[in-house]
Amino acid sequence: MKGIRLVLLTFVILFAFAACTRDAAHEEAQPEQGQEEEQQDQEASANTGVTAPLTGLPVDEPLTERIIGVMIDNHTQARPQSGLAQADIVYEILAEGPITRYLALFHSQTPDVIGPVRSLRPYYIDIARGFDAILAHAGGSPAAKEEIARTGYPSFDDTGNGGFVFYRAEHRKAPHNLYTGRHLLEEGEARFGYDQDYEIPALLFKPETEEMTGQEAEWIEIVYHGQYYQVAYEYQTQTGTYTRYIGSEPHTDAESGQPLTASNVLVIEAGHKVLDDAGRREVDVRGEGKGYLFQRGKVQEITWQVKDGVIRPFADGQEVGLYPGQTWVNIIPDNPGLADIVSFKAH
Structure with missing residues (x-):
């Protein structure tokens, strides 16, 4: 009889151990399953065939928002800047003397902090016009301000009635401390009615797998x-x-x-x-x-x-x-x- 009880006890212990092992294995498998689902979601996004017009990168759905161009300071006291990493395209051109300035075009993503923001020049307007982009800037050269006034080109000017789109940061000294960001730009776009009647250009992209020669x-x-x-x-x-x-x-x-x-x-x-x-x-x-x-x-x-x-x-x-x-x-x-x-x- 003792032998039978011993066999039964051993069977119960082995059954319980196997059940615990199955539960533990199931619990360990859950994160892997979650990671697999996340990877599947990312692959599904990449396979939609929809890409951002200015970067050619996959997006979940077509981007219909208006492009926004921000004039960004490149004085030595303005570095490092905020927002350039998220721009789709950045143009660098001499602004005055030896100092260059950036026109950063935001479309597929717009960060919460962008700047420092500086003044406008006519040739930056020429570039922005090709993208039908709103311009965010702090005043401009006499020729640039005249061009904006004459044509009514859509812009947010800190020295004009677009001042609410900008703020002064405390960690830098003026004039290298003017900033803007996504929520402020969206507010300005809605208030001025700039979110209507615009076109988004198409750029030509090559496949990631295409080899470069030269x-x-x-x-x-x-x-x-x-x-x-x-x-x-x-x-x-x-x-x-x-x-x-x-x-x-x-x-x-x-x-x-x-x-x-x-x-x-x-x-x-x-x-x-x-x-x-x-x-x-x-x-x-x-x-x-x-x-x-x-x-x-x-x-x-x-x-x-x-x-x-x-x-x-x-x-x-x-x-x-x-x-x-x-x-x-x-x-x-x-x-x-x-x-x-x-x-x-x-x-």
């Missing part, structure tokens, strides 16, 4: 002026993007602390003419000229021209596609031009 260009240097306005890009093989530098230091985002990157770097030369003692310029961004397109660690000589209002690269008479991701466009003077301002090499 001369090696894993390190790029663009010298606008001296150390403080010398730009560099370093190719990262593992990501297929370029990390951006100012001088010898990575150009970082103030909010995340992470370096700025770009899938495409388009460098073009355009006519520049100094207008006054402040070094303000007239820049021809509506014509055509020579340039370089840097992608995937290589360079392609291109010509640029404006098609459907947007500066685009061409080779052999055909538009050259961009790789999906963020694009930086560096516009430099055609005198002295590409040969003297831009250099590149393999690592």
Whole structure:
């Protein structure tokens, strides 16, 4: 009898152990199942066939919001800036003297902090007009303010009736402390009625898998002026993007602390003419000229021209596609031009 009881007790213990093992295995499997579902959701989003017009990256649904362009300061006291990492396209052009300034176009995402915001120039209006983009700025040159007033171009001006779209940050001194952000821009767009009657241009993108041919260009240097306005890009093989530098230091985002990157770097030369003692310029961004397109660690000589209002690269008479991701466009003077301002090499 004792032997029978011992056998029964052993059976009960083994059954209970097996049940616990099954429960534990089921519990451990739950996170993996959740991760699998999340991965399936991401893959479903990528397979919708819908992409962002300015980046070519997959999105859940078509983007119908209006593009917003923000004038962002690049004075040494304005660095690091906020928001450049989230822009779809960034244009860098000389604004006055040796100082460059950015026009950052936001569409697929608009961050909560953008700035510092600075003043406008007419050639930035020319670029924004091609995207039918609202402009956010703090005043402008006399010619830029006259252009806005004459044409009624949609803008938020901190020195005019759009001041409610901006705020002054305490961690910097004026004039390098003016900021805006997603909620303020949306409020301004609704209040001024800018969320109606606009068009979103289409850019040409190539497949991620398409190989890039051309001369090696894993390190790029663009010298606008001296150390403080010398730009560099370093190719990262593992990501297929370029990390951006100012001088010898990575150009970082103030909010995340992470370096700025770009899938495409388009460098073009355009006519520049100094207008006054402040070094303000007239820049021809509506014509055509020579340039370089840097992608995937290589360079392609291109010509640029404006098609459907947007500066685009061409080779052999055909538009050259961009790789999906963020694009930086560096516009430099055609005198002295590409040969003297831009250099590149393999690592």
